[in-house]
Amino acid sequence: MPVPHAQTRIDIDRLARAVPRDQPVLIAGPTASGKSALAMAIAEASGGVIVNADALQVFDNWRVLTARPSAQDEARVPHRLYGYVPRNYPFSAGHWLRDLRPILSGPDRPIIVGGTGLNLSALTEGLADIPLTPPEIRVEGAHRMAQGGLPALLADLDPATRERIDPQNPARVARAWEVQRTTGRGLASWQDDTPPPLLPLAETCPFVMHADRDWLRDRIAQRFDVMLEQGALEEARANLDTWNPRDPSAKAIGAAELIAHVKGDLSLDEARVRAIIASQQYAKRQRTWFRKRMGNWRVIPLP
Incomplete structure (x- = not known):
């Protein structure tokens, strides 16, 4: 199916009407690219339930700031896996797949939408069932990194894992070290035993939004201002008493x-500028992931 330009509402409507009614739909894209609008249009055109694949929209304490669907949108179309996880609950791609499984076998066609590439890749490519890292091992790894840097962690990894990961990426190296320290088995070995995917890509109608950088940067700034107008600051005040920067939802x-x-500690203007920059940096990482990992998805160019 050819993918039309998706800059305007009429293009989104045309695309939505062309989507097969009997296929699960996947919609990926960077933050502020219009994923939710497309999901709504598809659901209203041909039915289905919109399912969250964003790692932060699962938490119950940041509705405005994470751009979760409004109560009005939820009344128009069924939504699942939004805002149902406590703020301090460790929640992984494995947890998300577990909660998604019964929805996939339910009566409604799923329209799975989100910007967390790991969730979507785990869904369509499979996810190794690696045990969770105990907090004390994570602390041990952080101390080892602080003392000896990346080489200290890399030295403990098995050769196959060292060859497979990016040795300059602290998060990837730390994760590999934690897996090996926790399980006594290298990350590469776990990945080689990955089970079949829950939803193979060939059985879906997958879309990925490729947004022009400057257009997206402006969209991100505009959306944050809308969030402030819609109550993001009041939401922050409501979270102040229970705020813990180590909580998963604090991300x-x-x-x-x-x-x-x-x-x-910051003026509102300083907070606004820093938040917009952080969101733009996040969008850059998302765009890189999608280009590297979703080359066989149907591209929607924006604008």
Whole structure:
């Protein structure tokens, strides 16, 4: 199916009407690229339930700041896996797949939408069932990194894992070290035993939004201002008493900046600028992931 230009509402409607009714739909794209609008259009054109694949929209304490669907949108179309996880609950791609499984076998065609590439890749490519890392091992790894840098962690990895990961990426190296320290088995070995995917890509109608950098940067700034108008600052005040920067939900883009403003550590303008920059940097990482990992998805160019 050819993918039309998706800059305008009429193009989105045309695309939505062309989507097969009997196939699960996947929609990936960077933050602020219009994924939710496309999901809504498809659901209203041909039915289905919209399912969240964003790692931060699962948490219950940041609705405005994570751009979760509004109550009005949820009343128009069924939505699942939004805002149902406590703020401090460790939640992984494996947890998400577990909660998604019964929806895939349910009566409604799923329209799975989100910007977390790991979730979507785990869904369509499979995910190794690696045990969770105990907090004390994560602390041990962080201490080892602080003392000896990346070489200290890399030295402990098996050769196959060292060859497979990016040795300059601290997060990837730390994750590989934690897996090996926790399980006594290299990350590469776990990955080689990955089970079949829950939803193979060939059985879906997959879309990925490729957004022009400057267009997206402007969209991100505009959307953050809309978030402020819609109550993001009040949301930060409501989160202040329970705020813990180590909580998984604290990774919501803009949360730390707005909390800092509420505490009196930043002006609102400083918090706004820092949050927008953080969101733009996140979008850059998303765009890189999608280009590398989703080359066989149907591209929607924006604008």
